[in-house]
Amino acid sequence: MSEKLSDCPDWKYLLQEFDVLYRHGSAGGSKAIRSHRKRVRDTLSAIVEEDPPIVIDAPAVKPVTAHLSRALDLGARSAVSGIARALGHVAASLVWSYGYPSVPKALSRKYAYAEVLGPTGPVKADGLILGFVLFAPGTTYPQHAHQGIEESYVSVAGAWSENDGAVYAPGSLILNRSGVEHRITTGEQDPCLLAYAWTGPAERLAAPGMKFSSRRGVPRAGA
Numbered sequence: 001m002s003e004k005l006s007d008c009p010d011w012k013y014l015l016q017e018f019d020v021l022y023r024h025g026s027a028g029g030s031k032a033i034r035s036h037r038k039r040v041r042d043t044l045s046a047i048v049e050e051d052p053p054i055v056i057d058a059p060a061v062k063p064v065t066a067h068l069s070r071a072l073d074l075g076a077r078s079a080v081s082g083i084a085r086a087l088g089h090v091a092a093s094l095v096w097s098y099g100y101p102s103v104p105k106a107l108s109r110k111y112a113y114a115e116v117l118g119p120t121g122p123v124k125a126d127g128l129i130l131g132f133v134l135f136a137p138g139t140t141y142p143q144h145a146h147q148g149i150e151e152s153y154v155s156v157a158g159a160w161s162e163n164d165g166a167v168y169a170p171g172s173l174i175l176n177r178s179g180v181e182h183r184i185t186t187g188e189q190d191p192c193l194l195a196y197a198w199t200g201p202a203e204r205l206a207a208p209g210m211k212f213s214s215r216r217g218v219p220r221a222g223a
């Protein structure tokens with residue numbers, strides 16, 4: 001099904017909620033985070049203004065999506081309830097992926113991501129990728145970095161940590177600048193749902209060339 005964004009109000013409202021995440025709240029005094037937040041919302045505003053195509057493929061689930069309802073319930077009573085509720089309205093049409101040709105079996109039950117906007121859609125756009133990543137309770141997502149891409153996560157549900165440095169709660173924004181290695185662990189009790197944004201050159205976003213760092217046998221590419 002191929003339509004314009006304006007034909008799909010639930011998707012447009014979801015993008016509005018992304019705008020809220022990146023427009024309101026504080027950058028915590030960080031110039032780098034402030035400029036990233038501005039880049040995300042300015043790029044998003046320009047994309048929405050153009051009323052881009054939206055292509056809804058056949059929905060796809062992964063084992064971890066059995067935890068999505070719980071994550072949405074937690075998100076709906078969190079500081080960022082707007083985006084959790086908006087995601088719930090399009091949940092049935094999300095395409096959940098690993099982003100890797102093959103994934104270690106243990107990890108394949110623990111995580112998946114769904115893109116919302118980007119070069120491969122569903123909302124077709126260059127210069128920005130928006131999506132969600134879902135982790136089962138007690139996940140370790142291996143160390144990786146993104147070359148030429150700035151990545152931010154906004155925590156929607158659950159508790160998680162990056163590089164054993166802090167515990168993040170719903171509403172927290174974490175910026176991973178280009179090339180910075182990061183590894184994620186999630187809390188034992190509940191799933192963890194993060195919204196993410198990637199900014200960078202359009203050609204880089206179209207072919208991010210992701211890989212895990214220094215892990216024998218772990219495949220290339222992904223989110």
Ligand SMILES: [Fe+2]
Nearest residue numbers: 151176182223
């Ligand atoms: Fe990352």
